[in-house]
Amino acid sequence: MTPFDRDDIYQLATAIDDVVDHIDESCDLLELYGVESPAKQAIEQCRILVAAVEHLAAALADLKTRKHVPQELVALKALEDEGDRVMRDALGDLFRDPRIDPLVVIRWKDIFEALEEAVDACETAANFVGNIVVKNA
Numbered sequence: 001m002t003p004f005d006r007d008d009i010y011q012l013a014t015a016i017d018d019v020v021d022h023i024d025e026s027c028d029l030l031e032l033y034g035v036e037s038p039a040k041q042a043i044e045q046c047r048i049l050v051a052a053v054e055h056l057a058a059a060l061a062d063l064k065t066r067k068h069v070p071q072e073l074v075a076l077k078a079l080e081d082e083g084d085r086v087m088r089d090a091l092g093d094l095f096r097d098p099r100i101d102p103l104v105v106i107r108w109k110d111i112f113e114a115l116e117e118a119v120d121a122c123e124t125a126a127n128f129v130g131n132i133v134v135k136n137a
Contacts, residue, residue: 041090
């Protein structure tokens with residue numbers, strides 16, 4: 001017998017897999033486009049992504065007792081909001097400078113979007129954690 005509803009476990013596992021898939025896609029794009037040096041905004045997005053994954057992992061680790069899950073989910077949501085801001089700023093910078101090669105714009109736009117999708121996937125997984133907590137409170 002599982003400690004949580006099987007459907008909830010399946011949805012959560014799928015959401016966590018989506019996080020990993022988006023991170024993998026971001027890495028693939030860096031390799032595919034031959035990026036030799038990262039953009040400062042990509043580094044900031046990666047910092048946010050790592051922190052979001054850490055909060056998600058902490059929430060998952062505490063799912064049995066559920067003591068600190070709400071705090072972890074709130075922190076993750078704040079990071080997702082920060083990630084949105086960094087993404088908007090990064091895209092704005094790309095399109096503001098007319099000297100940037102259009103191919104470079106396309107490459108970095110794809111990379112920025114892939115990193116943002118990974119952070120968004122963390123929030124989606126966090127929402128499933130929150131649902132599980134509410135159902136089992």
